[in-house]
Amino acid sequence: MDFVEEILYLTSNYGTDLLNAMLLTIEITFIGFSIGLLLGLPISLGRVYGPLPLKVILATYIEFIRGTPMIVQLFFIYYALPIMGITLDAFTASIIAIGLNSAAYQAEYFRMAFGAIQREQWEAALSIGLSRSTVLTSVVLPQGMRIAIPALTNEIIYLLKYSSIAYFVTVPELVYVSKIIGARTLLHIQIYTVTAVFYISMSIILTKFAKIIEEKTAIPGLVLKGRT
Amino acid sequence: MDNEKLLIIRDLHKYYGKHHVLKGVNLEVNEGETLVIIGPSGSGKSTLLRCINLLVKPDKGKIIFDNEEITGKNIDVRKVREKIGFVFQHFNLFLHLTAIENVMLGLVKVKKYPREKARRIAEEALLSVGITEDLWSKYPAQLSGGQQQRVAIARAIAMDPKLLLFDEPTSALDPELIGEVLKVMEKLANEGRTMIVVTHEIGFALKTADRVVFFDDGRVVEEGEPEQVILNPRTERARRFLLSIRELYRLE
Ligand SMILES: Nc1ncnc2c1ncn2[C@@H]1O[C@H](COP(=O)(O)OP(=O)(O)O)[C@@H](O)[C@H]1O
Ligand SMILES: [Mg+2]
Numbered sequence: 001m002d003f004v005e006e007i008l009y010l011t012s013n014y015g016t017d018l019l020n021a022m023l024l025t026i027e028i029t030f031i032g033f034s035i036g037l038l039l040g041l042p043i044s045l046g047r048v049y050g051p052l053p054l055k056v057i058l059a060t061y062i063e064f065i066r067g068t069p070m071i072v073q074l075f076f077i078y079y080a081l082p083i084m085g086i087t088l089d090a091f092t093a094s095i096i097a098i099g100l101n102s103a104a105y106q107a108e109y110f111r112m113a114f115g116a117i118q119r120e121q122w123e124a125a126l127s128i129g130l131s132r133s134t135v136l137t138s139v140v141l142p143q144g145m146r147i148a149i150p151a152l153t154n155e156i157i158y159l160l161k162y163s164s165i166a167y168f169v170t171v172p173e174l175v176y177v178s179k180i181i182g183a184r185t186l187l188h189i190q191i192y193t194v195t196a197v198f199y200i201s202m203s204i205i206l207t208k209f210a211k212i213i214e215e216k217t218a219i220p221g222l223v224l225k226g227r228t
Numbered sequence: 229m230d231n232e233k234l235l236i237i238r239d240l241h242k243y244y245g246k247h248h249v250l251k252g253v254n255l256e257v258n259e260g261e262t263l264v265i266i267g268p269s270g271s272g273k274s275t276l277l278r279c280i281n282l283l284v285k286p287d288k289g290k291i292i293f294d295n296e297e298i299t300g301k302n303i304d305v306r307k308v309r310e311k312i313g314f315v316f317q318h319f320n321l322f323l324h325l326t327a328i329e330n331v332m333l334g335l336v337k338v339k340k341y342p343r344e345k346a347r348r349i350a351e352e353a354l355l356s357v358g359i360t361e362d363l364w365s366k367y368p369a370q371l372s373g374g375q376q377q378r379v380a381i382a383r384a385i386a387m388d389p390k391l392l393l394f395d396e397p398t399s400a401l402d403p404e405l406i407g408e409v410l411k412v413m414e415k416l417a418n419e420g421r422t423m424i425v426v427t428h429e430i431g432f433a434l435k436t437a438d439r440v441v442f443f444d445d446g447r448v449v450e451e452g453e454p455e456q457v458i459l460n461p462r463t464e465r466a467r468r469f470l471l472s473i474r475e476l477y478r479l480e
Contacts, residue, residue, distance in 0.1 A: 124320035124380075127281055128334035128387055129310030138337060142324045219324050221369030 006190045014181050021177035022198055028095055028163040028173060033156045035099025040106025045136065047107060048114050058107070065104035071165050073097050078169045094166035102159055109151035113144040116224075146217055147224050153210035157203050174198065233292075234259045234391060234422050235280070240289035242275055242446075249275050250286065251446035257391070257424060262417040264433040264454070265426045267443030268469055273426045274317075276443070277393045280424070281312040294390055310338055313384030317396040319376040321368040327379045328354065328364040331386045339387070353386035354379065357412045374405030378412055385416070392416065394425040428473055430458050442466040 011018065047058040065073065074097035081088065088096065117140055125135040164175040178195045182188040235257040242250035249272045257263050267273055278284035280291060282298060282305050291299045298308050321330050328350050335346035354364060357378040368376050377397055384392060394413065398406040410432050417423055417436045427433065433440050433454050440457040442450040442465075450457055450466045461467045 118320075120316065120318060120320040121322065123283055124314075124316065124322065125333075126283060127309055127312075127314035128383065129306045129338040130334065131306060134337050138333060139322055139324075146324070219369065220367045222323055222367065224323070 003190065006187050007194060010181065010185065010187060010190055010194060014177075017177055017181065018174075018194065021172055021174040024091075024172060025160070025163050025174040025198075026202070028091075028098060028166055028171070029156065029160045031095045032098030032102055032159050032163065035095065036102025036106045036155070036159075037152075039099065039103035041110055043103055043107035044110035044114065048111055049132070049136065062104045062107055065101055066108075070097065070101050070162060071168060073101055074165055074169060090166065090169040090171045093169060094163075094171050098159060098163060098165075101162075102155060105155055105158075106152065109148050109155065110144060112151070113147035114140055116147050117143050143224060146214075146219070149210060149214050149217070153207060156210075157206055160202055160206065161199060232258050234261075234294060235424075236290075236292040237276075237280075238290040238292075240276070240279060240286050240291065242272070242279060242284065242286050249446055250279070252289070253446070253448060255441065255448055255451075257422060258438075260420045260422055261438045262421075262423045262425065262436055263439050263441060264437040265424065265441045265443050266428065266430070266433065266458075266470070266473070267426075267441075267449075271444050272446045273443055274395050277314070277395050277424065277426060280391075280393060281309050281314055283309075283314075306338070310334075310387060311390045313387060313389035313392040315377070315380055315384055315392065315394045315397050317399050319368070319373070319380045319400070321376055321380055321383070323368055326365045326367055327359060327371065327375075330368070330379055331383045334383065334387050349386050350382070353382040356385070356415075357382045358408065372405060373401045374408045377401065377409045381409075381412055381416075385421075390422060392421055392423045394423065394427065396426055396428070398427065398429060428476075430470070430473060434458060442469070444469070 043058050043061070046054045047062070050058070074094060077088065077097045077100075078090065078093040081093075121139055121143065122135060125139045126132075130138065163173060166173050167176040167179070170176065174195055178191045182191045185191070233256050235255070237253055237255040240250050240253040241248070253272075253276055255263075265273055265276075275284060279286045280293070282303075286299060289299065290297055293308065294311060296303075296308075321327075322333065325333065328347070331350035331353055332343070332346045335341045335349055336343060339346075341349070351361075351364070354360075359375060359378055359382060363371065363375060368379070371379065381397075397413065398409050401409065406429070410429060413423070413425065413432070414436050425432075425437070437454045439451060440454045441448050442457055442461065442463070444465055450461055450463050457466065458470055461470055
Protein backbone atom coordinates (compact mmCIF):
# COMPACT_ATOMS: atom_id res chain seq x y z
CA MET A 1 0.00 0.00 0.00
CA ASP A 2 1.28 3.46 -0.71
CA PHE A 3 0.83 6.46 1.55
CA VAL A 4 -2.37 7.74 -0.03
CA GLU A 5 -3.99 4.31 0.06
CA GLU A 6 -3.07 3.97 3.71
CA ILE A 7 -4.73 7.23 4.51
CA LEU A 8 -7.81 6.18 2.58
CA TYR A 9 -7.76 2.93 4.51
CA LEU A 10 -7.72 4.83 7.76
CA THR A 11 -10.51 7.20 6.79
CA SER A 12 -12.76 4.44 5.52
CA ASN A 13 -12.22 2.18 8.54
CA TYR A 14 -12.04 4.81 11.26
CA GLY A 15 -13.99 7.59 9.53
CA THR A 16 -16.77 7.76 12.09
CA ASP A 17 -14.34 7.71 15.03
CA LEU A 18 -12.25 10.43 13.44
CA LEU A 19 -15.27 12.55 12.60
CA ASN A 20 -16.60 12.29 16.14
CA ALA A 21 -13.19 13.17 17.51
CA MET A 22 -12.96 16.19 15.21
CA LEU A 23 -16.42 17.34 16.29
CA LEU A 24 -15.38 17.01 19.90
CA THR A 25 -12.25 19.06 19.25
CA ILE A 26 -14.36 21.74 17.60
CA GLU A 27 -16.81 21.63 20.48
CA ILE A 28 -14.10 22.02 23.11
CA THR A 29 -12.60 24.88 21.13
CA PHE A 30 -15.82 26.81 20.70
CA ILE A 31 -17.23 26.24 24.15
CA GLY A 32 -13.87 27.11 25.68
CA PHE A 33 -13.66 30.23 23.57
CA SER A 34 -17.21 31.26 24.47
CA ILE A 35 -16.58 30.84 28.17
CA GLY A 36 -13.41 32.87 27.69
CA LEU A 37 -15.32 35.62 25.92
CA LEU A 38 -18.17 35.68 28.44
CA LEU A 39 -15.71 35.97 31.33
CA GLY A 40 -12.90 37.83 29.59
CA LEU A 41 -14.95 40.84 28.61
CA PRO A 42 -16.23 41.64 32.11
CA ILE A 43 -12.80 40.83 33.55
CA SER A 44 -11.17 43.39 31.26
CA LEU A 45 -13.83 45.99 32.07
CA GLY A 46 -13.31 45.44 35.77
CA ARG A 47 -9.56 45.47 35.34
CA VAL A 48 -9.55 48.76 33.43
CA TYR A 49 -12.50 50.67 34.85
CA GLY A 50 -13.33 48.97 38.14
CA PRO A 51 -12.50 50.00 41.71
CA LEU A 52 -8.96 49.36 42.91
CA PRO A 53 -9.53 46.15 44.95
CA LEU A 54 -11.29 44.56 41.98
CA LYS A 55 -8.47 45.65 39.68
CA VAL A 56 -5.93 43.95 41.95
CA ILE A 57 -7.93 40.73 42.19
CA LEU A 58 -8.44 40.52 38.44
CA ALA A 59 -4.84 41.40 37.65
CA THR A 60 -3.73 38.65 40.03
CA TYR A 61 -6.04 36.17 38.35
CA ILE A 62 -4.67 37.08 34.92
CA GLU A 63 -1.07 36.81 36.10
CA PHE A 64 -1.77 33.48 37.76
CA ILE A 65 -3.30 32.03 34.61
CA ARG A 66 -0.62 33.41 32.33
CA GLY A 67 2.12 32.30 34.68
CA THR A 68 1.15 28.63 34.96
CA PRO A 69 0.96 25.93 32.28
CA MET A 70 -2.51 25.20 30.98
CA ILE A 71 -2.01 21.51 31.68
CA VAL A 72 -1.45 22.28 35.36
CA GLN A 73 -4.67 24.28 35.40
CA LEU A 74 -6.50 21.36 33.84
CA PHE A 75 -5.04 18.84 36.28
CA PHE A 76 -5.95 21.11 39.15
CA ILE A 77 -9.56 21.22 38.03
CA TYR A 78 -9.77 17.54 37.19
CA TYR A 79 -7.74 16.00 40.02
CA ALA A 80 -7.58 18.57 42.80
CA LEU A 81 -11.14 19.85 42.86
CA PRO A 82 -12.63 16.41 43.71
CA ILE A 83 -10.61 16.57 46.93
CA MET A 84 -12.67 19.64 47.77
CA GLY A 85 -15.81 17.78 46.85
CA ILE A 86 -16.23 19.05 43.28
CA THR A 87 -16.09 16.20 40.81
CA LEU A 88 -16.29 16.96 37.13
CA ASP A 89 -16.26 14.66 34.14
CA ALA A 90 -13.27 14.93 31.82
CA PHE A 91 -15.07 16.93 29.15
CA THR A 92 -16.51 19.46 31.60
CA ALA A 93 -13.18 19.82 33.35
CA SER A 94 -11.50 20.45 30.00
CA ILE A 95 -13.86 23.15 28.78
CA ILE A 96 -13.74 24.87 32.18
CA ALA A 97 -9.93 24.80 32.23
CA ILE A 98 -9.68 26.07 28.67
CA GLY A 99 -12.41 28.66 29.25
CA LEU A 100 -10.82 30.02 32.42
CA ASN A 101 -7.47 30.11 30.73
CA SER A 102 -8.78 31.85 27.65
CA ALA A 103 -10.69 34.35 29.79
CA ALA A 104 -7.41 35.69 31.12
CA TYR A 105 -5.90 36.06 27.66
CA GLN A 106 -9.04 37.52 26.15
CA ALA A 107 -9.25 39.99 29.02
CA GLU A 108 -5.78 41.16 28.10
CA TYR A 109 -6.70 41.52 24.42
CA PHE A 110 -9.74 43.57 25.35
CA ARG A 111 -7.70 45.67 27.75
CA MET A 112 -5.33 46.54 24.94
CA ALA A 113 -8.24 47.26 22.60
CA PHE A 114 -9.90 49.60 25.12
CA GLY A 115 -6.57 51.28 25.71
CA ALA A 116 -6.31 52.00 22.00
CA ILE A 117 -9.55 53.99 22.03
CA GLN A 118 -8.73 57.66 21.95
CA ARG A 119 -9.19 59.64 25.13
CA GLU A 120 -11.06 62.17 23.00
CA GLN A 121 -13.87 59.66 22.43
CA TRP A 122 -14.35 59.48 26.18
CA GLU A 123 -14.31 63.26 26.57
CA ALA A 124 -16.82 63.77 23.80
CA ALA A 125 -19.14 61.16 25.29
CA LEU A 126 -18.88 62.55 28.82
CA SER A 127 -19.35 66.10 27.57
CA ILE A 128 -22.87 65.39 26.34
CA GLY A 129 -23.80 64.04 29.77
CA LEU A 130 -23.45 60.28 29.26
CA SER A 131 -22.73 58.19 32.34
CA ARG A 132 -19.52 56.19 32.46
CA SER A 133 -21.40 52.93 32.02
CA THR A 134 -23.20 54.26 28.96
CA VAL A 135 -19.90 55.43 27.52
CA LEU A 136 -18.66 51.87 27.99
CA THR A 137 -21.63 50.23 26.31
CA SER A 138 -22.25 52.81 23.59
CA VAL A 139 -18.75 53.89 22.64
CA VAL A 140 -15.96 51.83 24.18
CA LEU A 141 -17.36 48.35 23.55
CA PRO A 142 -18.42 48.84 19.94
CA GLN A 143 -15.04 50.31 19.05
CA GLY A 144 -13.01 47.99 21.29
CA MET A 145 -14.66 44.83 19.98
CA ARG A 146 -13.73 45.79 16.46
CA ILE A 147 -10.14 46.49 17.43
CA ALA A 148 -9.97 43.15 19.25
CA ILE A 149 -11.15 40.96 16.35
CA PRO A 150 -7.68 40.07 15.00
CA ALA A 151 -6.38 39.16 18.47
CA LEU A 152 -9.49 37.08 19.18
CA THR A 153 -8.99 35.25 15.89
CA ASN A 154 -5.51 34.28 17.00
CA GLU A 155 -6.91 33.21 20.34
CA ILE A 156 -9.46 30.82 18.88
CA ILE A 157 -6.80 29.28 16.63
CA TYR A 158 -4.59 28.79 19.69
CA LEU A 159 -7.49 27.16 21.49
CA LEU A 160 -8.14 24.85 18.57
CA LYS A 161 -4.63 23.51 19.05
CA TYR A 162 -4.62 23.68 22.86
CA SER A 163 -7.90 21.79 23.01
CA SER A 164 -5.69 18.72 22.57
CA ILE A 165 -4.65 18.95 26.21
CA ALA A 166 -8.00 17.32 26.95
CA TYR A 167 -6.15 14.22 25.78
CA PHE A 168 -4.42 14.10 29.15
CA VAL A 169 -7.69 13.60 30.99
CA THR A 170 -8.88 11.02 28.43
CA VAL A 171 -11.41 13.09 26.51
CA PRO A 172 -11.73 11.30 23.15
CA GLU A 173 -10.84 14.35 21.10
CA LEU A 174 -8.79 14.19 17.92
CA VAL A 175 -5.30 13.62 19.33
CA TYR A 176 -6.56 11.00 21.77
CA VAL A 177 -8.41 9.06 19.08
CA SER A 178 -5.50 9.41 16.65
CA LYS A 179 -3.17 7.93 19.21
CA ILE A 180 -5.42 4.91 19.65
CA ILE A 181 -5.83 4.40 15.92
CA GLY A 182 -2.10 4.79 15.46
CA ALA A 183 -1.38 2.17 18.07
CA ARG A 184 -3.90 -0.20 16.61
CA THR A 185 -2.87 0.11 12.93
CA LEU A 186 0.75 1.18 13.37
CA LEU A 187 0.07 3.79 10.70
CA HIS A 188 1.39 6.58 12.91
CA ILE A 189 2.62 9.00 10.26
CA GLN A 190 -0.53 8.50 8.24
CA ILE A 191 -2.95 9.14 11.08
CA TYR A 192 -1.06 12.22 12.28
CA THR A 193 -1.05 13.53 8.73
CA VAL A 194 -4.84 13.34 8.77
CA THR A 195 -4.84 15.09 12.13
CA ALA A 196 -2.50 17.83 10.94
CA VAL A 197 -4.54 18.45 7.81
CA PHE A 198 -7.62 18.83 9.97
CA TYR A 199 -5.98 21.39 12.27
CA ILE A 200 -4.58 23.36 9.36
CA SER A 201 -7.90 23.36 7.49
CA MET A 202 -9.76 24.51 10.58
CA SER A 203 -7.24 27.31 11.13
CA ILE A 204 -7.69 28.49 7.57
CA ILE A 205 -11.47 28.36 7.85
CA LEU A 206 -11.44 30.26 11.14
CA THR A 207 -9.12 32.91 9.72
CA LYS A 208 -11.34 33.36 6.67
CA PHE A 209 -14.43 33.54 8.83
CA ALA A 210 -12.84 36.17 11.06
CA LYS A 211 -11.85 38.21 8.01
CA ILE A 212 -15.47 38.21 6.90
CA ILE A 213 -16.63 39.40 10.32
CA GLU A 214 -13.93 42.04 10.29
CA GLU A 215 -15.04 43.30 6.90
CA LYS A 216 -18.72 43.20 7.81
CA THR A 217 -18.16 45.24 10.98
CA ALA A 218 -15.60 47.62 9.47
CA ILE A 219 -16.39 51.32 9.83
CA PRO A 220 -16.52 52.91 6.37
CA GLY A 221 -13.53 55.10 5.67
CA LEU A 222 -11.74 54.18 8.87
CA VAL A 223 -8.95 51.86 9.94
CA LEU A 224 -9.27 51.23 13.67
CA LYS A 225 -5.85 50.41 14.96
CA GLY A 226 -5.05 48.39 18.02
CA ARG A 227 -1.67 48.26 19.69
CA THR A 228 0.03 45.11 18.56
CA MET B 229 -28.35 87.45 42.64
CA ASP B 230 -27.98 88.70 39.11
CA ASN B 231 -30.07 86.49 36.87
CA GLU B 232 -28.51 87.74 33.68
CA LYS B 233 -25.20 86.17 34.56
CA LEU B 234 -25.19 82.61 33.27
CA LEU B 235 -21.64 81.89 34.34
CA ILE B 236 -19.51 83.33 37.09
CA ILE B 237 -15.96 82.13 37.67
CA ARG B 238 -14.21 83.27 40.84
CA ASP B 239 -10.52 82.84 41.58
CA LEU B 240 -10.23 79.52 39.77
CA HIS B 241 -7.02 77.53 40.21
CA LYS B 242 -5.86 74.32 38.61
CA TYR B 243 -2.63 72.41 39.11
CA TYR B 244 -1.31 69.53 37.07
CA GLY B 245 1.06 68.08 39.62
CA LYS B 246 3.26 71.03 40.51
CA HIS B 247 2.40 72.85 37.31
CA HIS B 248 0.14 75.78 38.19
CA VAL B 249 -1.99 76.07 35.04
CA LEU B 250 -4.89 78.30 36.10
CA LYS B 251 -3.78 81.00 38.48
CA GLY B 252 -6.93 82.64 39.71
CA VAL B 253 -9.29 83.11 36.80
CA ASN B 254 -12.15 85.58 37.20
CA LEU B 255 -14.73 85.70 34.47
CA GLU B 256 -18.41 86.36 33.97
CA VAL B 257 -20.61 85.56 31.03
CA ASN B 258 -24.05 87.03 30.51
CA GLU B 259 -27.00 85.23 29.09
CA GLY B 260 -26.98 85.52 25.29
CA GLU B 261 -23.44 86.80 25.15
CA THR B 262 -20.64 85.62 22.86
CA LEU B 263 -17.31 85.76 24.61
CA VAL B 264 -14.12 85.19 22.66
CA ILE B 265 -10.98 84.11 24.49
CA ILE B 266 -7.67 84.76 22.78
CA GLY B 267 -4.29 83.85 24.13
CA PRO B 268 -1.03 82.03 23.50
CA SER B 269 -0.78 78.29 23.30
CA GLY B 270 -0.24 76.63 26.67
CA SER B 271 -1.75 79.52 28.62
CA GLY B 272 -4.56 77.31 30.00
CA LYS B 273 -7.51 78.14 27.75
CA SER B 274 -8.48 74.52 27.13
CA THR B 275 -8.07 73.73 30.80
CA LEU B 276 -10.41 76.59 31.65
CA LEU B 277 -13.11 75.32 29.27
CA ARG B 278 -12.68 71.79 30.59
CA CYS B 279 -13.14 73.06 34.14
CA ILE B 280 -16.38 74.74 33.15
CA ASN B 281 -18.03 71.51 32.01
CA LEU B 282 -16.30 69.55 34.77
CA LEU B 283 -14.19 67.36 32.52
CA VAL B 284 -11.38 68.66 34.70
CA LYS B 285 -11.78 69.26 38.42
CA PRO B 286 -10.47 72.63 39.55
CA ASP B 287 -8.37 72.73 42.73
CA LYS B 288 -9.61 76.00 44.12
CA GLY B 289 -12.20 78.65 43.40
CA LYS B 290 -15.81 78.70 42.37
CA ILE B 291 -17.82 78.23 39.23
CA ILE B 292 -21.43 79.29 39.35
CA PHE B 293 -23.43 78.18 36.36
CA ASP B 294 -27.12 78.79 35.90
CA ASN B 295 -27.43 79.95 39.52
CA GLU B 296 -25.83 76.81 40.90
CA GLU B 297 -22.35 76.40 42.30
CA ILE B 298 -21.13 73.51 40.19
CA THR B 299 -17.81 73.31 41.99
CA GLY B 300 -19.66 72.53 45.20
CA LYS B 301 -20.46 69.19 46.75
CA ASN B 302 -23.29 66.88 45.71
CA ILE B 303 -23.41 68.21 42.20
CA ASP B 304 -24.91 66.04 39.49
CA VAL B 305 -22.02 66.32 37.06
CA ARG B 306 -23.97 64.75 34.22
CA LYS B 307 -26.83 67.24 34.58
CA VAL B 308 -24.32 70.08 34.34
CA ARG B 309 -22.62 68.62 31.26
CA GLU B 310 -25.97 68.06 29.62
CA LYS B 311 -26.59 71.81 29.88
CA ILE B 312 -23.19 72.73 28.45
CA GLY B 313 -22.27 71.90 24.87
CA PHE B 314 -18.61 71.34 24.06
CA VAL B 315 -17.10 71.63 20.59
CA PHE B 316 -13.58 70.24 20.38
CA GLN B 317 -10.63 71.23 18.25
CA HIS B 318 -10.49 67.77 16.69
CA PHE B 319 -14.27 67.32 16.42
CA ASN B 320 -14.18 64.06 18.42
CA LEU B 321 -17.14 62.54 16.66
CA PHE B 322 -17.92 58.96 17.66
CA LEU B 323 -16.02 57.06 15.01
CA HIS B 324 -18.34 54.07 14.85
CA LEU B 325 -21.53 56.09 14.41
CA THR B 326 -22.97 57.88 11.40
CA ALA B 327 -23.46 61.63 11.41
CA ILE B 328 -27.06 61.39 12.53
CA GLU B 329 -26.33 58.67 15.10
CA ASN B 330 -23.67 60.94 16.56
CA VAL B 331 -26.29 63.61 17.13
CA MET B 332 -28.91 61.14 18.35
CA LEU B 333 -26.79 59.36 20.97
CA GLY B 334 -27.18 62.00 23.66
CA LEU B 335 -30.85 62.53 22.88
CA VAL B 336 -31.59 58.83 23.30
CA LYS B 337 -29.22 57.94 26.14
CA VAL B 338 -29.21 61.14 28.18
CA LYS B 339 -32.51 62.82 27.45
CA LYS B 340 -34.21 59.41 27.02
CA TYR B 341 -36.20 60.58 24.03
CA PRO B 342 -37.84 57.88 21.91
CA ARG B 343 -35.82 57.23 18.74
CA GLU B 344 -38.39 58.89 16.50
CA LYS B 345 -38.32 62.13 18.42
CA ALA B 346 -34.52 61.99 18.74
CA ARG B 347 -34.25 61.51 15.01
CA ARG B 348 -36.44 64.49 14.28
CA ILE B 349 -34.43 66.74 16.57
CA ALA B 350 -31.16 65.43 15.13
CA GLU B 351 -32.32 66.08 11.58
CA GLU B 352 -33.29 69.59 12.50
CA ALA B 353 -29.95 70.23 14.19
CA LEU B 354 -28.02 68.84 11.23
CA LEU B 355 -29.97 70.96 8.76
CA SER B 356 -29.38 74.06 10.86
CA VAL B 357 -25.61 73.60 10.48
CA GLY B 358 -25.94 72.93 6.76
CA ILE B 359 -25.49 69.14 6.86
CA THR B 360 -27.94 67.91 4.24
CA GLU B 361 -29.72 64.58 4.13
CA ASP B 362 -27.20 62.94 1.78
CA LEU B 363 -24.58 63.18 4.56
CA TRP B 364 -26.65 61.91 7.48
CA SER B 365 -25.70 58.28 7.11
CA LYS B 366 -22.02 58.95 6.41
CA TYR B 367 -19.42 57.99 8.98
CA PRO B 368 -17.03 60.64 10.36
CA ALA B 369 -14.11 59.25 8.36
CA GLN B 370 -16.13 59.82 5.19
CA LEU B 371 -16.71 63.52 5.92
CA SER B 372 -14.46 66.53 5.41
CA GLY B 373 -13.09 68.30 8.46
CA GLY B 374 -15.54 71.15 8.02
CA GLN B 375 -18.46 68.75 7.77
CA GLN B 376 -17.28 66.82 10.82
CA GLN B 377 -17.02 69.96 12.88
CA ARG B 378 -20.50 71.04 11.84
CA VAL B 379 -21.86 67.62 12.84
CA ALA B 380 -20.08 68.08 16.15
CA ILE B 381 -21.78 71.45 16.57
CA ALA B 382 -25.13 69.83 15.72
CA ARG B 383 -24.43 67.16 18.35
CA ALA B 384 -23.87 69.89 20.92
CA ILE B 385 -26.86 72.10 20.07
CA ALA B 386 -29.28 69.16 19.72
CA MET B 387 -29.03 68.76 23.48
CA ASP B 388 -30.41 72.28 23.80
CA PRO B 389 -27.62 73.51 26.08
CA LYS B 390 -27.63 76.80 27.93
CA LEU B 391 -23.98 77.40 27.18
CA LEU B 392 -21.78 76.42 24.26
CA LEU B 393 -18.03 76.06 24.64
CA PHE B 394 -15.80 76.05 21.57
CA ASP B 395 -12.15 75.05 21.95
CA GLU B 396 -10.30 76.29 18.85
CA PRO B 397 -13.00 74.83 16.59
CA THR B 398 -11.26 75.80 13.35
CA SER B 399 -7.59 75.21 14.26
CA ALA B 400 -7.52 71.69 12.84
CA LEU B 401 -9.22 72.64 9.60
CA ASP B 402 -7.79 73.29 6.16
CA PRO B 403 -8.05 77.03 5.42
CA GLU B 404 -10.77 76.60 2.81
CA LEU B 405 -13.01 74.81 5.32
CA ILE B 406 -12.74 77.35 8.13
CA GLY B 407 -15.35 79.68 6.66
CA GLU B 408 -18.22 77.21 6.70
CA VAL B 409 -17.70 76.51 10.41
CA LEU B 410 -17.33 80.16 11.36
CA LYS B 411 -20.52 80.94 9.47
CA VAL B 412 -22.44 78.40 11.56
CA MET B 413 -20.99 79.82 14.76
CA GLU B 414 -21.90 83.32 13.70
CA LYS B 415 -25.46 82.20 13.08
CA LEU B 416 -25.63 80.62 16.54
CA ALA B 417 -24.35 83.83 18.10
CA ASN B 418 -26.96 85.85 16.23
CA GLU B 419 -29.67 83.50 17.47
CA GLY B 420 -28.79 84.71 20.92
CA ARG B 421 -27.01 81.64 22.25
CA THR B 422 -24.52 82.01 25.04
CA MET B 423 -21.10 81.02 23.80
CA ILE B 424 -17.50 81.00 24.93
CA VAL B 425 -15.18 80.65 21.97
CA VAL B 426 -11.47 80.05 22.25
CA THR B 427 -10.07 81.02 18.86
CA HIS B 428 -7.37 82.87 17.03
CA GLU B 429 -9.82 83.96 14.35
CA ILE B 430 -9.79 87.66 15.17
CA GLY B 431 -11.95 88.42 12.15
CA PHE B 432 -14.67 86.31 13.75
CA ALA B 433 -14.06 87.95 17.12
CA LEU B 434 -14.36 91.46 15.70
CA LYS B 435 -17.53 90.63 13.84
CA THR B 436 -19.34 88.38 16.29
CA ALA B 437 -18.02 88.71 19.83
CA ASP B 438 -19.73 90.87 22.39
CA ARG B 439 -16.61 90.82 24.50
CA VAL B 440 -13.05 89.62 24.08
CA VAL B 441 -10.74 88.30 26.76
CA PHE B 442 -6.99 88.13 26.39
CA PHE B 443 -5.78 85.15 28.39
CA ASP B 444 -2.17 84.53 29.30
CA ASP B 445 -0.26 82.49 31.83
CA GLY B 446 -3.35 81.12 33.54
CA ARG B 447 -5.10 84.44 33.99
CA VAL B 448 -7.42 86.92 32.33
CA VAL B 449 -5.02 89.68 31.40
CA GLU B 450 -7.35 91.99 29.60
CA GLU B 451 -11.01 92.11 28.68
CA GLY B 452 -13.32 94.50 26.89
CA GLU B 453 -14.96 95.44 23.61
CA PRO B 454 -13.60 93.43 20.65
CA GLU B 455 -12.18 96.47 18.87
CA GLN B 456 -10.52 97.73 21.98
CA VAL B 457 -8.86 94.46 23.01
CA ILE B 458 -7.92 93.32 19.52
CA LEU B 459 -6.99 96.56 17.82
CA ASN B 460 -5.88 98.62 20.74
CA PRO B 461 -4.85 96.44 23.67
CA ARG B 462 -3.74 98.13 26.86
CA THR B 463 -1.14 95.65 28.04
CA GLU B 464 2.19 95.02 26.39
CA ARG B 465 1.70 91.23 26.39
CA ALA B 466 -1.64 91.46 24.61
CA ARG B 467 -0.24 93.98 22.15
CA ARG B 468 2.63 91.66 21.21
CA PHE B 469 0.50 88.56 20.91
CA LEU B 470 -2.21 90.23 18.88
CA LEU B 471 0.34 91.79 16.58
CA SER B 472 1.75 88.36 15.78
CA ILE B 473 -1.73 86.95 15.24
CA ARG B 474 -2.70 89.85 13.01
CA GLU B 475 0.40 89.33 10.90
CA LEU B 476 -0.45 85.70 10.62
CA TYR B 477 -3.99 86.44 9.49
CA ARG B 478 -2.99 89.52 7.45
CA LEU B 479 -5.62 91.61 9.07
CA GLU B 480 -4.28 95.13 9.08
N1 LIG C 1 -3.95 66.49 31.39
C1 LIG C 1 -2.86 67.27 31.58
N2 LIG C 1 -1.85 66.81 32.35
C2 LIG C 1 -0.76 67.57 32.56
N3 LIG C 1 -0.58 68.78 32.05
C3 LIG C 1 -1.55 69.30 31.27
C4 LIG C 1 -2.74 68.56 30.99
N4 LIG C 1 -3.53 69.30 30.18
C5 LIG C 1 -2.85 70.46 29.97
N5 LIG C 1 -1.67 70.46 30.62
C6 LIG C 1 -0.70 71.56 30.64
O1 LIG C 1 -1.35 72.70 31.06
C7 LIG C 1 -0.92 73.85 30.34
C8 LIG C 1 -2.10 74.53 29.71
O2 LIG C 1 -2.64 73.69 28.73
P1 LIG C 1 -3.95 74.08 27.91
O3 LIG C 1 -5.04 74.37 28.85
O4 LIG C 1 -4.16 73.01 26.92
O5 LIG C 1 -3.48 75.42 27.18
P2 LIG C 1 -4.06 76.11 25.87
O6 LIG C 1 -5.38 75.50 25.56
O7 LIG C 1 -4.15 77.56 26.22
O8 LIG C 1 -3.05 75.87 24.79
C9 LIG C 1 0.10 73.34 29.32
O9 LIG C 1 1.38 73.58 29.82
C10 LIG C 1 -0.19 71.88 29.25
O10 LIG C 1 0.99 71.18 28.96
MG1 LIG D 1 -5.98 74.49 23.80
